[in-house]
Amino acid sequence: MHAWHEGQPVAPEDMTVEVWLTRLGEAIEYYSFAPQDDYLRSRETVAEPHSFDVEVNARIAGEQYHWQYASHEGRTRIPAGLAEEMDIVTRAVGPQTIPEVLSLTGRVRTDPDRLARVRPRYAGQLQSIEAGLGDAVGQGEVLAQIQSHESLQTYALKAPIAGLIVRRDAQPGGNTGDEPLFVIADLSEVWVELDLFGRALGRVRAGQPVRVETLDGSQAEGVIDWVSPLAAHASQSVVARVVLPNPDGRLRPGEFVRGEVTVAAAEAALAVRESALQRFRDFDVVYARVGETYEVRMLELGRRGGGWVEVLGGLAPGTHYVVDNSYLIKADIEKSGAAHAH
Structure with a gap:
């Protein structure tokens, strides 16, 4: 951090700066600055997202300054009633078993035990066909009438199981041997x-x-x-x-x-639904909800499986995040211009 007073640079030893950042739904962050070379530098790094209300106290060349301003990104407000109409659903982030898939x-x-190849008991001539390919038949249902070559008596060929006829090698008037005339599958x-x-x-x-x-x-x-x-x-x-x-x-x-x-399966301290993830700049993100305000949260992700993704950083336990229709939040933010590039 550099400072100028009346057009002249101020030596870092002649100024003090304190900054407070208030994030949506989170604790206030405090940043102090110490001299380094010809500027002031904080030892702390400001984490993503860079979305907060800023308060600054500075003493430069013996004069005291104080100012506040909002610096928001990836944030939008959607009234509860409208969110319900849009089918925006949230849930609290928490522990989850992550399966390895x-x-x-x-x-x-x-199943071979549910397949029946129906053969005639006696060789003969087919007098009639009572069932066709693809027909559903019950156990004991007549499939064909056959006249025996030996006895000249007509007997009924019946289905031994219930199921679908998946093959038929029988034509009216045709002669039969010991080959299957029908194949029935119980599916x-x-x-x-x-x-x-x-x-x-x-x-x-x-x-x-x-x-x-x-x-x-x-x-x-x-x-x-x-x-x-x-x-x-x-x-x-x-x-x-x-x-x-x-x-x-x-x-x-x-x-x-x-x-x-x-x-296999592993226990994750925090995990989010994989379907909740969106891309924001170069980050994998979810959208946190605080009241009627939604804001991006950049995530560090771990294992995946079973529709869940382990969260290693970027989301506090218990935070409510959008699990269904999160793309609507992203679209609303992009439409309003609340995203900014770094």
Whole structure:
């Protein structure tokens, strides 16, 4: 800090300066200054954000000065009613378990024990077909009528299980042998087989929780049911199986999925929702709320997982921050010009 009096520089020994910074919702910060070379310098560094009300006391060349001013950035005010209409939601920052997650890919498979290949009891001629490809059938429902070559009697071919017909190799008037005429799959429960490569091989084991997501965004949660003791010869991958209920049929055998397996967890003293993060200048930030005022908080971040991010610095415990629609706060600040560049 340099000072001039009547157009002449003032020696640092001939002046004293004290500064108080009042931040939104936080304790007042005090800064004193000491001579260094031909200027005054504080030993403390002003942390981000540089948004505060400033009060200065200075004694220069025997004269006393006092002034105050506001220096705000990344700040806006939104009345509570309007914030509610905008679906702006806040929560208090606090401790959180941060899972360590491995991202894997795989496919949905039919449980072999829920798959029925329906063969005729006796060779014969198909008299009628009662069910088509894709039809849902109940256990015991008639699929076809067949006239036996040997007895010339007609008998009903029935579904041994309830499910969907996923294959039909039967045509009216055709002759039957011992090949399956229908394949029925019970898809009320399916398998997801995830492929393990590299470091995942030694970290994924039975009992670990998994979140499965299809390419259309549908999600389901389960646990690793089984890890194969064998590796595929060509790819050297190992299969980890997840058994999932599928009452609405959203999980379709053959489709690709992503799986997030929680392989470990750590306790974080402070963590925020990953969805709350925005970019402000070159910082990862959240927006703190104090009353009806919202202000940026620059964060030092640590581990990530399960939709949470560890906070190592920049946010006081218990601070309410915006978790939903934080981009609206950012847009309002940018619109009002309350952001400034350094």
